[in-house]
Amino acid sequence: MKFSQRLFEKVGDIWEKTHQHPFVVGLGTGELPVESFIRYMKQDYVYLIDYSKMFAYGAVKAHEVETMAAFAKLLDEILHGEMDLHRQYAERFGITNQELEETKPLPNNLAYTSYMLKVAQNGSLEELICALLPCMWSYWEIGKTLAETNPSSKEHPLYGDWVTMYSSDEFGSLSLWLIDILDRLTNGKPERELAILEEHFLTTSRFEYMFWDMAYAGGDWPV
Numbered sequence: 112m113k114f115s116q117r118l119f120e121k122v123g124d125i126w127e128k129t130h131q132h133p134f135v136v137g138l139g140t141g142e143l144p145v146e147s148f149i150r151y152m153k154q155d156y157v158y159l160i161d162y163s164k165m166f167a168y169g170a171v172k173a174h175e176v177e178t179m180a181a182f183a184k185l186l187d188e189i190l191h192g193e194m195d196l197h198r199q200y201a202e203r204f205g206i207t208n209q210e211l212e213e214t215k216p217l218p219n220n221l222a223y224t225s226y227m228l229k230v231a232q233n234g235s236l237e238e239l240i241c242a243l244l245p246c247m248w249s250y251w252e253i254g255k256t257l258a259e260t261n262p263s264s265k266e267h268p269l270y271g272d273w274v275t276m277y278s279s280d281e282f283g284s285l286s287l288w289l290i291d292i293l294d295r296l297t298n299g300k301p302e303r304e305l306a307i308l309e310e311h312f313l314t315t316s317r318f319e320y321m322f323w324d325m326a327y328a329g330g331d332w333p334v
């Protein structure tokens with residue numbers, strides 16, 4: 112079995128719960144309260160600033176020039192493509208770019224990005240990919256599922272752009288590219304090393320769920 116298949120099976124229950132989360136369901140039906148979406152968009156913007164740095168670290172950790180170039184290109188695409196979606200949404204709500212950038216991360220967001228960046232700084236390329244992959248892969252799964260189960264969700268006046276971006280083949284190709292690198296790097300690795308990689312994938316899959324929960328319900332510092 113390919114290692115990516117093993118990972119996918121390992122997090123099956125967590126990802127299923129993510130698909131059933133009221134925030135995710137509400138994005139598809141259009142019934143998500145707008146306050147939750149605004150909180151999500153602001154939190155996700157500062158998340159993406161750290162997330163984009165994962166690709167900079169990817170270029171540092173890569174073993175081949177072609178892989179370095181692909182990570183560098185993706186860094187640029189996140190800063191100018193994916194984050195444009197958030198800037199456009201913000202503009203509709205009268206939120207400036209400065210306000211977006213100055214968003215204080217809520218505890219779950221901070222914990223999530225700190226974990227990912229720690230793995231990127233201290234770990235191997237395989238570890239970095241395993242910490243990063245649930246982000247893009249689970250979003251693609253969500254985008255595709257929403258577009259399939261609610262065919263009109265891509266047309267929704269507010270959430271349609273979100274569903275369109277994350278269900279796209281272009282976005283999906285990022286996951287497929289990382290999955291392919293990971294399967295090549297892990298081929299023949301001892302179980303001891305694979306278990307560490309699996310743990311990163313499991314941890315960031317849990318953080319993904321917690322991010323939806325935070326976006327939906329808040330979850331500020333208790334004191």
Ligand SMILES: Cc1ncc(CO)c(N)n1
Pocket residue numbers: 155158159193245246247250319322
């Ligand atoms: C929290 C989170 N995970 C994944 C993605 C997909 O890039 C995103 N924008 N935000």
